[in-house]
Amino acid sequence: MRIAAADTTWRATGLPSDTTDYVKPQTIDGRDCLVLRPTSSDAYEVATDPWPVLPGHAYCATVAVSPSMDGAHAQCFIAWLNPDGTEIASRAHGPITFMEHAFAEEKTWGLAPDGATGAQLVIRFTSDEQTWKKATGTLRVASPRLEPSVVVTLAAVADDGLYAPGEPALHRLSLAGAPRGLSSIAVRSAILDYDQTIVDEADAQVPLTNGAGEIPLSLPAQSTGYHRVVVTTACEEIAPATAWASYAVIPPLDFPVPEDLPIALDAGISWWPRREYKGAQRSLSERARIKCEASARVGLRCLRDRLSWRETSPEPGVLEWDHYAVSHQAQSDAGISVYQMISHTPEWALVDTPAVAHRHSYPPANVRHYYDYVRYLIRDWGHAVRYFEPWNEPEAFFFQGYVWDLAALIKAAWLACRDADPSVGVLCASRSRDTEFWRRTFANGCARYFDIFNQHWYGPPESVFELLRQDRELMADFGVERPVWMTEQGRRTDPDPDGKYIQAERAEVSYLLRSYACCLAAGCDRVFYFYLQEYLEWGQWLWGLMRDDHTPKPALMALATLIRQLRMAEPLGYVRQDDAYAVLFDRGDGEHVAVAWALDGGSVGLTLGEGACAVDSMGRRIRELPRGEVRPVLSEQPVFVRVVDTAGMAYRPVAPRPRFAPDRSPPSPDMRVWLQAIARPGVPYPDCDGMDREKTALAIVSGDTETVAWRVHNFSDHPATVRVEMDLPDGWKPRSANLAPVTVAPGTHADLPAEFTVGRMDDWMDSSVGARLLVDDRPTDVARVYYRSA
16 A cells, blocks of 8 residues: 655555555644554554665665554664565664654664665554553654665673773774775764763774774773763765763672662563564573673672463473573572562463463462472572562453462462472562452462562552551451562653653652662562563553663662662661651661652751761762751752761651561471362353453352352371361352361362352442361361352
8 A cells, every 4th residue: 555645655564454544644733744553453564665775885764753652662674675676684673662752853774785776764563452451642754764874883892881980981883884985984972971961072083994894982981870972973975873872880889788688670581582682682691691790780689580381381291491591590690589470371281261362371270280380490490599479460460360269379389489498488479459359369368378478569659658558457457477578660761752761761760769768668678670671561661771782771870879878778767848758778887878859849857977978879979968957959869868867867767677587497287288269160261351350259140059169288298187167148048068077188189069049249349258177177277259249
């Protein structure tokens, strides 16, 4: 399909037969545009008519783009064509466009391969639509052009772009595709700091042979902080080309970082092992090494990772650790403890369900298979994997089971880790919504079967004080007190109005520092910011403290600064005055420090000792402060106020903060024989839409007949004689029940089915049917199934 827009003719491919709703020319604010909209299919492309090119020459394709979309993204490419108009070789790719910003020029540089006589600008428009979210919005495209230029590559010699103070920041600068007659090209380099201030400029000549050349770029040593080096070419014969790279100057650690440092990171080292990265193409092991060594250099000692049961156990009894072995070992080699989270049930283990969407988020039919797998993981990789989480955000679509299924997984995971290595810490399963889901999960007897409760939160950091209060109250209601970890908290970086990310990355620095400070003051034992490696999630959320080429963003430097300024990071309390905060920490070396900020201007009162100063988020000492009472002017960019005299201050104490400590004692015998509810045995689980409606309560009508099988698991080495007592709501009638005492052999389970008639239901209140397990006539466990009026 061909579409004319101003002086450009575009060809669209991959669209549905009716293209009216997806691609059309429009005039917007006097600018002739092609307007693209996402389809319900995966992707389509639009391409300009070809421009002539010469093989071996470099070109710059420029196009003005203005996105306003959600759940979709676009990317520009240069496609190379032979005389027949057939696309050859690999495309040159430009930046990814997503979310919303005003018109901005996007540039893509590429080198025409042998045999190329033409080039097209291609825009690939991808729908990242999910079952829970429809892709919406538009991408406006205007004024494409192609000009002769040069391809500039700029890369840090340090794989991770991290340098030490006083060390020249060595980079490699290479040019390719310049006109053959040129003997050299002039380049200008400029170093900008975190505040976008130019701190150094230099000119150089790059000698060329056959249009290509390379020089080392030895940037002068800079002080501690984040920097960007921008290189621009100057040549009258061709269009200018630019490239930039970020790097950070990080001082060495001056204290031994303990494994239980409360500052940690969600890194996902194992995620997407075969994705392509910008810049140098490195092997999986090299990428894992770079990320782990960079994390250790920052000062991290514990990283959260992700593991697919489906990938690693494609058949019963088969274990293929594959790239997970590489990432686990890389973390262990770097002195990092792995905190591993599991997902994705293999097909052979799934419950019966017709679901296609999120199919492998359904639970296993037999929880013993899950127990065996977790035990094998700790057996093989327990030297690296020191923490384990049974499932991620089960309230969301990541888990497509009932709350009583989740309770069974939590019990099995804890027992598996205890049986393989009792010192491994077992987390609950990350809470990401309100507490009612977890009350119903805990009502199935799993509150005793975890060592650490964990929470996710992507809202304002200052809101975590209330979240942690809810967590403590929830656990107390079920008779337990456990450490709380914030295992995901983060801020995405949306484009600035001009399409860049300078202000967005400054906002992430603010969020990161406030996140760690608030979480620790609110009672978190450990905090994991999301996320290490840059990636675009579902076409709408750009995450990551490292860029796609493994170099640092400002937030990585801020994290390194946080660790160096707080050292042992023992929270003492906090001061709040309106929307201004100061969180006080004991560094462990006799000094106290405050992380201070104000959301809407303002200040807090602090008492300071001799030698007090303020340090910014990049580790730069920005001003000296007087001794005594001061009220420093604050902003959303937190500062570290050193040498705080807490003895002369009134502050709110830290909330109760239990700390995790490994417990090598074996499980008590009564925890090895436990109860699981199997609701509607023999009935397939609903598809994901049905599961979203019934995850916490099954829909029923008064007068219905319901069946629950009370499954008794025996994870001990001895036979267990048990019986089950069932309770029904008032007015509900038992029909039949096989609840006589039964002896369950070791390593097996027994199902005790019970059938009942549903009585009166309230529209405004759910009902439940419960069971109590008695072992040798002693109550040991409970299970409960919830129902709501259909």
